[in-house]
Amino acid sequence: MRTALxxxxxxxxxxxxxxxxxxxxxxxxxxxxxxxxxxxxDAERLHRLIDxxxxxxxxxxxxxxxYVGWESAENDxxxxxxxxxxxxxxxxxxxxxxxxxxxxxxxxxxxxQLNYDLFRLNVEWDVEGGSFxxxxxxxxxxxxxxxxxxxxxxxxPTNTVADYEAIVARLGRLPGLIDQTVQLMERGLVGGLTPxxxxxxxxxxxxxxxxxxxxxxxxxxxxxxDFPEAVPEAERVRLRAAASAAYEEGIVPALHRxxxxxxxxxxxxxxxxxxxxxxxxxxxxxxxxxxRSTTTDMSPAEIHAxxxxxxxxxxxxxxxxxxxxxxxxxxxxxxxxLRTDPRFFHQDAEALLAGYRDIAKRADPELPRLFGTLxxxxxxxxxxxxxxxxxxxxxxxxxxxxxxxxxxxxFANTYALxxxxxxxxxxxxxxxxxxxxxxxxxxxxELPEVPEFRRHGGYTAFVEGWGLYAESLxxxxxxxxxxxxxxxxxxxxxxxxxRLVVDTGMHSMEWxxxxxxDFFAANSSKSxxxxxxxxxxxxxxxxxxxxxxxxxxxxxELRALATAELGEAFDVRGFHDVVLGAGAVPLSVLEARVRxxxxxxxxxxPAPGIxxxxx
Numbered sequence: 258m259r260t261a262l263x264x265x266x267x268x269x270x271x272x273x274x275x276x277x278x279x280x281x282x283x284x285x286x287x288x289x290x291x292x293x294x295x296x297x298x299d300a301e302r303l304h305r306l307i308d309x310x311x312x313x314x315x316x317x318x319x320x321x322x323x324y325v326g327w328e329s330a331e332n333d334x335x336x337x338x339x340x341x342x343x344x345x346x347x348x349x350x351x352x353x354x355x356x357x358x359x360x361x362x363x364x365x366x367x368x369x370q371l372n373y374d375l376f377r378l379n380v381e382w383d384v385e386g387g388s389f390x391x392x393x394x395x396x397x398x399x400x401x402x403x404x405x406x407x408x409x410x411x412x413x414p415t416n417t418v419a420d421y422e423a424i425v426a427r428l429g430r431l432p433g434l435i436d437q438t439v440q441l442m443e444r445g446l447v448g449g450l451t452p453x454x455x456x457x458x459x460x461x462x463x464x465x466x467x468x469x470x471x472x473x474x475x476x477x478x479x480x481x482x483d484f485p486e487a488v489p490e491a492e493r494v495r496l497r498a499a500a501s502a503a504y505e506e507g508i509v510p511a512l513h514r515x516x517x518x519x520x521x522x523x524x525x526x527x528x529x530x531x532x533x534x535x536x537x538x539x540x541x542x543x544x545x546x547x548x549r550s551t552t553t554d555m556s557p558a559e560i561h562a563x564x565x566x567x568x569x570x571x572x573x574x575x576x577x578x579x580x581x582x583x584x585x586x587x588x589x590x591x592x593x594x595l596r597t598d599p600r601f602f603h604q605d606a607e608a609l610l611a612g613y614r615d616i617a618k619r620a621d622p623e624l625p626r627l628f629g630t631l632x633x634x635x636x637x638x639x640x641x642x643x644x645x646x647x648x649x650x651x652x653x654x655x656x657x658x659x660x661x662x663x664x665x666x667x668f669a670n671t672y673a674l675x676x677x678x679x680x681x682x683x684x685x686x687x688x689x690x691x692x693x694x695x696x697x698x699x700x701x702x703e704l705p706e707v708p709e710f711r712r713h714g715g716y717t718a719f720v721e722g723w724g725l726y727a728e729s730l731x732x733x734x735x736x737x738x739x740x741x742x743x744x745x746x747x748x749x750x751x752x753x754x755x756r757l758v759v760d761t762g763m764h765s766m767e768w769x770x771x772x773x774x775d776f777f778a779a780n781s782s783k784s785x786x787x788x789x790x791x792x793x794x795x796x797x798x799x800x801x802x803x804x805x806x807x808x809x810x811x812x813x814e815l816r817a818l819a820t821a822e823l824g825e826a827f828d829v830r831g832f833h834d835v836v837l838g839a840g841a842v843p844l845s846v847l848e849a850r851v852r853x854x855x856x857x858x859x860x861x862x863p864a865p866g867i868x869x870x871x872x
Contacts (some may be wrong), residue, residue, distance in 0.1 A: 281337075281345035283354065284313040300363045303373055306356045310376075311709045317346060320409050325713045326660030332413060333426035338395065338437040340444060347387040353380050375842065379710070382549055389542045393445030395438050396460065397797040398648040399451045402438045403464045403515065407476040407644065408432055414661055415480045418488055423498045424480055428503035431477075432511035437519050446526055450536060454527035455770065456793045459648045461524070464516045466644035468509055473503040476642055477508065533764045533799040543764045544799030552718045552806040552843035557765040560803055564757025567806060568780055571751045578747060581740045595782040599840070600742070601678045606671035612679065613669050614638045616686040616736075623734040625690060629830040629838070632699030636665035636690055646672035650794060651684055651787060654694035655834060660704055665695045676784035680745035683736045684728045688749070692734075693727035701840035708710040715841035719803060722808015722844075723836070725753055728788055729813070733829075748782050752791075753809070755780055756802040760795045770796070811844045812836065815851040822855050831858070 287309045315322040315330065322330035338409050357377050362370055395401060404825060410427065414420040445451055469475050475484060479495045488496070533543045547557055555563075572588075579591050586594070595601060603609040616639055624631055634657050641649050649670055657665035667690045670677065687693055697720065702712050709759070728749055737743040755777050762768035762776075770792060777788045814835075820827045835845065835854040 267514060273374050275637055279316045280757075281317065281342055281349060283316065283517045284309060284719050285349070288352040288356060292359050299362075300369055302356065302360050302366065302367055305377075306353055306360075307376060307451075307708045309711065310353055314710075316859070320405075323409060323413060324656070324658070326663065327623070328660065331761050332420070332423040333430070335427065335434040337429055338392075338434060339822075340441065343392045348533065348666045351380060351382040354384075359702045368662045368706075371839070371842075371846070372711070375846070376708075378843065379714070385545060386549070389538065390445070390448070390450055393448070393450045395441050395453055398456055398459050398463070398621050398796055399797055401459065401460075401565045402435050403429075403467060403512075406434070406646050407467065407642065408655075409477050410477050412499060412655075413480065416485060416487060416773055418492050418496070421484075421488065421492075425496060425499045425503060428477065428500055429505075429507060432507040435508075435511040435515050439515060442518070442523055446523065448537070451523065451527040453531045453684055453770075454524055454529060454796045455531070457519075457524050457527055461516055461519050463644060463648065464512055464519065468512050468516075469533050472504045473497075476644055478504060485778060492849055501655065529542065531763055531770050531796045532767065534767070540765065543799050543802065547761075550800045550804040552845065553807060554715050555807070557761040560757050560807070561761040561766065563810075564754050564761070564806065567754035567810075568751065569757060571747055571754055572780065575744060575747050575751065579743045583746075584644070588675040589779070592778075592782040595678060595741070595744070596679065596784050601680055603674055603677065603679065604674065609671055609674060609774050610638060610640060610669060610675055612682055613686055614669070615848075616683055617667065618738075619652065620687060620734060624696070627692065627730060627733065627829055627833055628696070628837075629834045630700060632696060632703055634659050634665060634695075634699040634702065636667060636695040636699075638667045638669060638690070640671045641831065643672075646670055646791075648790065650790060651677070651681070652689050654701070656694075656698050659699075665690075665699060667695065667761030668798060673786055678745070678782075678784070680739075680741040681748065681783075682745070683731060684746040684749040687727050687731050687734075688724040691727075692730055693724040697723045697837055697841075700837050704838075704840055707840060716843050717804035718808035718811075718844050719847060720808075721805040722810075725750070725805045725809035726812045731807075744782070751781050752783060753776075753802075753805040755797065756791075757806050759792065760802045761795060762798065764799045811847065815848060819851060820839040820854050823858055825860060 297455050315327045318336050319331040319334040321537050323332050413424050472478055478500050481500050484493045533539045584591050652669045655666045657663045665824050731737045759773040763773050773792050821831050
């Protein structure tokens, strides 16, 4: 039974749910004025445009504003995902183009030319991407309101009473977002636009995992278990009651509605075909995703061929490492040995996490030998939340925020310990933490004199290409001394090569899911559970997995070029600093930057202006 305090708290929550975000057209006038104002110089027009567009993004997508620590973040709001709002935002995706057309690029400084080029590329991609109905598939096993809401609430600021009131207000508005998600999926069903049914099998359980009898046990209410001293006791009681009321009276019923819809309507009607090409305009949709993910003009067929070539090359290296171990048997038998021998696995979750933390702290002191610039922002290691672990990948990185004092987090999966081998841990840690994602993303966040959209944005080929390249730095950092660990690094490289083959195979060459699983299993020692989770990830995120190998190959190509051109004068710290020194950029821009650095190191004139490929 609800107490009087809880009733009053619930009325307070509901009274705040009517507050609305700025409508999609709120910034139209600012864009129009920037395009037509004759008094503005080219640089000022560009700077104001970038500022207006960023403020609009923060207002349109308040979850992102929270993640990046935007000072004016609407921490009490969710993105308006009503169909009308989504379509209104799509209609305005190109609002910046008339302003860009009014700017003489050649009159800008080199730094602003790069800002102009990257900004324009992003706008053009947003316009092109808006023609494909991704919004009608807002939920899958990898993410959606059933996972993302709790993740966002867990990182919200918790320093003041006002911070907690924002969390309470966001909790109160969450049922509206859940219902909007259902409405989008209902519209998707009409056109046959759903994720494949096979990939959705765990999603109802993900929803159920968010429903608990005791609100204090909910992942969404973590903040209300331990208040800072700045929040008085009386306020703690009030805020905790308001949060519990919002959860019990609003969120739980909305989650039940979502669960009933998933089980009763969505999964039974979800499509059987796994490839994006099976959907309307699917071939063009996938080609666009491949171009955007890789920042290249490579066709799916070219990417597929590259993957097959890399699989063959890495397989040869794997065979040599197997010989070093003294194992007698076939390649397949060695893979089975790695998957099943108990000595390759931790026996409890805490030991697994301790192992990851030990590797991370052994990596930290090796960084100054390879990098001239290191970030100030720290990072930590913790387990993937239980409500998401079954369908999540082996690990992932969640960026921190220097603005609000939030560290980066390396999340490791502790589910099914018999599928988390020790021999993969070094490569995985170097990828997700340092010198991989944390190092690259934190450096980008701390770049001076760089617009927000570059500090907090990214290009997957660069970000994930860097992560895979970072794995290869392990030998220079004293890792992979054990042949099994070296095989683990090769397994991870093979994993990304296999991605090129199976992703293109499923989405443009009519491969079925089992063929993709079999190809992966035949060429990798990863567990069948991990392989299955990965294949299902590629199915619902078409093209994203192509970025890793394509980006890594380009970075290695550029390092080889710099080494050959500079000889004994090659400085790996300088090379890494120039690679990371502009934040994440398209691969064509990265190549131009490295070539300019090589010429500078040789004493020649800098290379001319740099434009990204339009893809």
